[in-house]
Amino acid sequence: MSKDYTGMWEGLGLNLENHSGLLSVLSDAYKGIYLSQKKRPKAMEYFDFVISEVHGLRIEEILDAKAKGRKVVGTFCVFVPEEIVLAAGGVYIGLCAGAEVGSDEAEKFIPRNTCALIKAFMGFKLSGLCPYVESADLIVGETTCDGKKKAYEIFNEITKKVYVMEVPHMKNEEDKKLWLSEVKRFKEKMEDLSGKKITVDALKEAGGIVNAKRKALKRLSSLRSADPAPVSGLDALLVNQISFYDDPLRFTEMTNRLCDELEERVKQGAGVAQKGAPRVLISGSPMAIPNWKLHTIVEGSGAVVVGEESCIGERNHRELLDEGFLTVDEALQKIASRYLSIDCACFTPNNERMDNINSLVKDLKAGGVIHYSLQFCTPYMMEAYKAEKAVGNVPFLRIETDYSMEDMGQLKTRVEAFLEMMG
Amino acid sequence: MSKDYTGMWEGLGLNLENHSGLLSVLSDAYKGIYLSQKKRPKAMEYFDFVISEVHGLRIEEILDAKAKGRKVVGTFCVFVPEEIVLAAGGVYIGLCAGAEVGSDEAEKFIPRNTCALIKAFMGFKLSGLCPYVESADLIVGETTCDGKKKAYEIFNEITKKVYVMEVPHMKNEEDKKLWLSEVKRFKEKMEDLSGKKITVDALKEAGGIVNAKRKALKRLSSLRSADPAPVSGLDALLVNQISFYDDPLRFTEMTNRLCDELEERVKQGAGVAQKGAPRVLISGSPMAIPNWKLHTIVEGSGAVVVGEESCIGERNHRELLDEGFLTVDEALQKIASRYLSIDCACFTPNNERMDNINSLVKDLKAGGVIHYSLQFCTPYMMEAYKAEKAVGNVPFLRIETDYSMEDMGQLKTRVEAFLEMMG
Numbered sequence: 001m002s003k004d005y006t007g008m009w010e011g012l013g014l015n016l017e018n019h020s021g022l023l024s025v026l027s028d029a030y031k032g033i034y035l036s037q038k039k040r041p042k043a044m045e046y047f048d049f050v051i052s053e054v055h056g057l058r059i060e061e062i063l064d065a066k067a068k069g070r071k072v073v074g075t076f077c078v079f080v081p082e083e084i085v086l087a088a089g090g091v092y093i094g095l096c097a098g099a100e101v102g103s104d105e106a107e108k109f110i111p112r113n114t115c116a117l118i119k120a121f122m123g124f125k126l127s128g129l130c131p132y133v134e135s136a137d138l139i140v141g142e143t144t145c146d147g148k149k150k151a152y153e154i155f156n157e158i159t160k161k162v163y164v165m166e167v168p169h170m171k172n173e174e175d176k177k178l179w180l181s182e183v184k185r186f187k188e189k190m191e192d193l194s195g196k197k198i199t200v201d202a203l204k205e206a207g208g209i210v211n212a213k214r215k216a217l218k219r220l221s222s223l224r225s226a227d228p229a230p231v232s233g234l235d236a237l238l239v240n241q242i243s244f245y246d247d248p249l250r251f252t253e254m255t256n257r258l259c260d261e262l263e264e265r266v267k268q269g270a271g272v273a274q275k276g277a278p279r280v281l282i283s284g285s286p287m288a289i290p291n292w293k294l295h296t297i298v299e300g301s302g303a304v305v306v307g308e309e310s311c312i313g314e315r316n317h318r319e320l321l322d323e324g325f326l327t328v329d330e331a332l333q334k335i336a337s338r339y340l341s342i343d344c345a346c347f348t349p350n351n352e353r354m355d356n357i358n359s360l361v362k363d364l365k366a367g368g369v370i371h372y373s374l375q376f377c378t379p380y381m382m383e384a385y386k387a388e389k390a391v392g393n394v395p396f397l398r399i400e401t402d403y404s405m406e407d408m409g410q411l412k413t414r415v416e417a418f419l420e421m422m423g
Numbered sequence: 424m425s426k427d428y429t430g431m432w433e434g435l436g437l438n439l440e441n442h443s444g445l446l447s448v449l450s451d452a453y454k455g456i457y458l459s460q461k462k463r464p465k466a467m468e469y470f471d472f473v474i475s476e477v478h479g480l481r482i483e484e485i486l487d488a489k490a491k492g493r494k495v496v497g498t499f500c501v502f503v504p505e506e507i508v509l510a511a512g513g514v515y516i517g518l519c520a521g522a523e524v525g526s527d528e529a530e531k532f533i534p535r536n537t538c539a540l541i542k543a544f545m546g547f548k549l550s551g552l553c554p555y556v557e558s559a560d561l562i563v564g565e566t567t568c569d570g571k572k573k574a575y576e577i578f579n580e581i582t583k584k585v586y587v588m589e590v591p592h593m594k595n596e597e598d599k600k601l602w603l604s605e606v607k608r609f610k611e612k613m614e615d616l617s618g619k620k621i622t623v624d625a626l627k628e629a630g631g632i633v634n635a636k637r638k639a640l641k642r643l644s645s646l647r648s649a650d651p652a653p654v655s656g657l658d659a660l661l662v663n664q665i666s667f668y669d670d671p672l673r674f675t676e677m678t679n680r681l682c683d684e685l686e687e688r689v690k691q692g693a694g695v696a697q698k699g700a701p702r703v704l705i706s707g708s709p710m711a712i713p714n715w716k717l718h719t720i721v722e723g724s725g726a727v728v729v730g731e732e733s734c735i736g737e738r739n740h741r742e743l744l745d746e747g748f749l750t751v752d753e754a755l756q757k758i759a760s761r762y763l764s765i766d767c768a769c770f771t772p773n774n775e776r777m778d779n780i781n782s783l784v785k786d787l788k789a790g791g792v793i794h795y796s797l798q799f800c801t802p803y804m805m806e807a808y809k810a811e812k813a814v815g816n817v818p819f820l821r822i823e824t825d826y827s828m829e830d831m832g833q834l835k836t837r838v839e840a841f842l843e844m845m846g
Contacts, residue, residue, distance in 0.1 A: 109808055110805060110808070111796075111801075111804040111805065111807075111823065113536070113798065113799055113801075113804065113823075114801070114805075143592040143593075143771060145569055145801075146568055146569045146570075146769075146801035146802050146805070147569075147801050147805070149592060149771050149802075150768070150771065150801065150802055150805030150806060151805060152771070153771060153772055153805075153809065154805070154808055154809070164771060166591070166592050166593050166595075166598070167592075168589070168591065168592075168601070169566040169572060169589050169590075169591075169592075170566075170589050172589075174600065174601040174604045174605075175589070175601065177597065177600070177601075178591070178597040178598065178600075178601050181597045182597075345573070346569075348566060348572050348573065348575070348576060348587060349576055373534075375536065376536055376799070376801075378534075378536075378537070378568075378569035378570050378573065378799075378801070379569050379572075379573055381534040381536065382533060382534065382537075382569070382570070382573030382574060382576075382577070383573060384534075385532055385533070385577055386576065386577070400534065400536075
C-alpha cells in the first residue's frame with residue numbers, strides 16, 4: 001500500500017482486524033505465486049501495483065467518484081451491460097468473490113453445498129471484508145444460475161441494494177424480447193439512480209470505452225497463440241481479473257502497453273516457457289481474484305496456460321458492441337444483442353460454446369483442455385460432458401474444486417499425469 | 424402382478440433381470456411401509472392395486488392406447504400443461520425418478536453432485552428399468568432448475584425424444600408473454616406429434632378432466648385438516664404420487680371414493696392417529712414414487728403428516744384452470760396463466776410460496792414444518808432460509824437428504840427431537 005487507508009476502511013464499516021489479516025495473506029500469496037515468476041513482462045508492474053492497491057488506492061478513487069455524484073454499480077457477472085452504467089456516469093466494478101472467506105457466516109444463510117463463489121460473496125459481505133460491496137450504490141445480480149438467483153434474494157435482505165436482471169434460458173425470439181426489455185428496464189433503473197437521462201452520445205462514448213477495453217483483451221488473448229507463449233497464463237488471468245476492477249481507460253492503455261511488449265517478444269521468439277512446452281486451455285467456471293489455484297498448479301508443472309474459456313476471459317471480451325447506432329433505442333437493441341450472444345452454460349442448448357472451445361483450441365494451439373468447474377456449479381459441471389465430446393481427440397481433463405487448498409496435492413498429481421498424457 | 428408381463432417388458436427393451444429385482448424390492452418396501460399401517464381406509468385398496476400393477480397393467484393400458492394411435496407424453500414436472508396433452512388425445516404420465524437406481528451409469532453422464540431425482544431419471548433409463556420412459560413418444564422437460572435444464576440436453580442424446588419448455592425466472596409482463604408463447608409452441612408440438620388439430624371443445628373436455636382430478640386432490644388435502652387426521656400422510660402422499668401415473672378419470676373417481684370414506688371418518692371423529700398427535704407439514708422438493716423416506720420416519724415416530732407443500736402435493740393441484748374460455752386462444756391464455764401461478768422455487772422472488780406455506784400451516788393445523796430438500800436441489804435448499812423466516816414462531820426443521828437409506832438413523836434422531844420440541 002502506498003499509504004495508510006485505515007480511516008477509509010473504517011468509514012466503510014470493514015472489520016479492520018480481519019481485513020488486515022486478509023490483505024497480509026493476499027500479499028504473501030501474490031509474492032509466492034506472481035512475483036516469483038521468471039521472465040515476466042516489464043509491463044506487468046502496473047498490474048502488480050493495482051493488486052497491491054486493490055483495496056486501497058482504487059477504493060479511494062471510487063469514493064472520490066462517489067463524492068462527485070457518480071454512482072457505483074457492483075456486479076458478479078458479465079451479463080450486466082457496462083455501457084449502460086458508464087453512460088449514466090456510473091462506475092462499474094466486480095465484487096469480492098474469489099477467496100474462502102466468512103464461510104461459517106455465509107452458511108447461516110445459504111446451504112453448505114453452495115459453490116465457492118456464491119459462498120464467498122456472502123462471506124465477504126458478512127465478515128466486513130469487501131470495500132467494493134460497501135462502496136456500491138447498487139448491486140446488480142442476474143438469473144444465470146439457481147445458486148446466484150436465489151442467493152441474491154437473501155443478499156438483498158442483507159445489503160438492501162440488490163437489483164436483478166433476468167437472463168433467459170434460451171435465445172429464441174421471445175427470449176430476445178424479454179432480454180431487450182430487461183436491458184431497457186436496467187437503463188431506466190440507472191437513470192433513476194443517477195438522476196441523469198442516458199443519451200445516445202453518452203452511449204456512444206461508453207460503447208467506445210468498453211469496446212476499446214475488449215479489444216485490448218482480445219489483443220492479449222491472440223498474442224498468447226505464439227509459441228513460446230510471451231506471457232504466463234497467471235499473468236494473463238490477472239489482467240482479465242483486473243479488467244473488472246480498474247478504471248477502464250487506464251486499464252486499456254496499460255493492457256495495450258503490455259501487448260506492445262509481448263508483440264516485441266513474439267517477434268524475437270522470446271517467451272515465458274520453452275518453445276514446445278505443453279499448452280493448456282482452461283475452460284469453464286469463472287476465477288475471481290485471488291483464485292489463481294489451477295493456473296498455479298498447471299504452470300508449476302511446466303505447462304503454460306494459453307487461454308481462459310471463461311467469464312474471466314473470453315466470455316467477457318469475445319464479442320464487441322456494434323457501435324453503429326443512431327438512437328438510444330437502437331443502442332439498447334445492439335447492447336441487448338451483444339450480451340445475449342454470450343455463450344454461458346445457463347443457456348439450453350449452448351452449442352456456441354462448443355464451437356468457441358474448438359476455435360480457441362485451434363487458434364491458441366492448445367494441446368489439451370482442462371475443464372474447470374467450481375464444485376456445485378451445476379451449469380458448467382453438467383456441460384463438461386458436452387465439452388468433452390465436442391473437442392474430440394484433444395486431451396481433456398475434468399476438474400471440480402473449490403477455493404480451499406486441501407486438494408492441491410491431489411490436483412497437482414492429476415494435472416501432472418494429464419500433461420504427461422498430452423505428451 | 425395379476426399376470427406375467429415378461430413379454431411386454433422385453434418388447435420395451437427393459438433389462439429383465441434387474442427389473443425383476445427392482446419390482447421385488449419395491450414390493451417388499453411397500454409391504455413394510457404401507458400394508459403394515461394401522462386403520463387404513465378401505466378405499467386405499469385401489470391404490471395398493473395400482474402400485475402392484477404400476478409396471479404391469481398400467482403399462483399395458485398405455486401400450487393399448489398407443490396401439491390406438493394415442494401419443495404418450497412423459498414429464499418430470501408440474502409445469503407441463505396436461506390439458507394440452509389430453510386435448511391432443513395424448514396420455515400424460517410421470518416418468519420414473521424416485522429411487523436410487525443406476526447411479527453408476529448416470530454418473531458417466533452427469534456429475535456425482537447432482538440431485539437424486541435427476542440422477543434417478545438418468546439411472547432408470549440407462550439401466551433399462553423404466554417402462555414409462557420406453558413407452559413415451561415424447562419426453563417434455565422444462566427449465567425449472569439448472570440440473571434438469573442441462574441434464575435434458577444429455578437425456579435427449581440418449582433418448583432422442585426430449586422437448587423442453589422454457590419456464591421463465593420471474594412473473595413480469597414479458598415473462599407472461601414468453602410463457603404464453605411456450606404454451607402455444609407446445610400446443611403446436613402436440614398437434615404435430617398427434618396429427619390432430621386441438622379444438623376448443625377438446626380443450627374444454629381436457630380442462631374438465633384435469634380440474635376434476637385437482638378438485639379430488641384438493642378435497643383430500645382439506646380432509647387432512649381434521650384432528651384426528653383421517654388418513655396417514657403416507658397414504659395421502661401415495662395418492663398424490665399416483666395422480667401422475669393413473670388414468671385421470673378413474674383416478675378422480677377412486678380418490679373421491681376415498682374422500683367419501685374419510686368424510687365419514689371425520690364425522691365419527693375417527694382417524695389414523697390419536698387426536699392431538701403431532702401434526703407436521705412437509706414442504707420443499709418433490710417426492711416421486713417410491714420416495715416415502717421422510718413420511719416413513721415422521722409417521723414412524725408417532726406424528727402424522729398432514730400436508731405436502733410440494734410438487735407432489737399442493738403445487739400440483741392448488742390452482743384450478745379457469746374453464747370460462749370460448750376460443751383456443753383464450754384457452755391457451757388461461758392455461759398459461761394457471762401454470763405460471765405455480766409457486767416453484769425457480770422463481771425470483773417467490774413470495775407466493777411463503778404465503779401458501781403459512782396458509783397451509785393454519786388450514787391444516789400443523790404444529791411444525793419440516794422443510795425437505797433433495798441434496799443439491801439448490802432452489803429449495805436456498806429457499807428454506809426464507810421459508811423458515813416466513814413461518815415465524817412455528818417450529819421448523821430443515822432436512823437435506825437423498826434416496827439412500829444411509830442417513831435413516833440420523834434423520835430419525837433429528838425428527839424425534841423435533842417432534843419433542845413441537846410438544
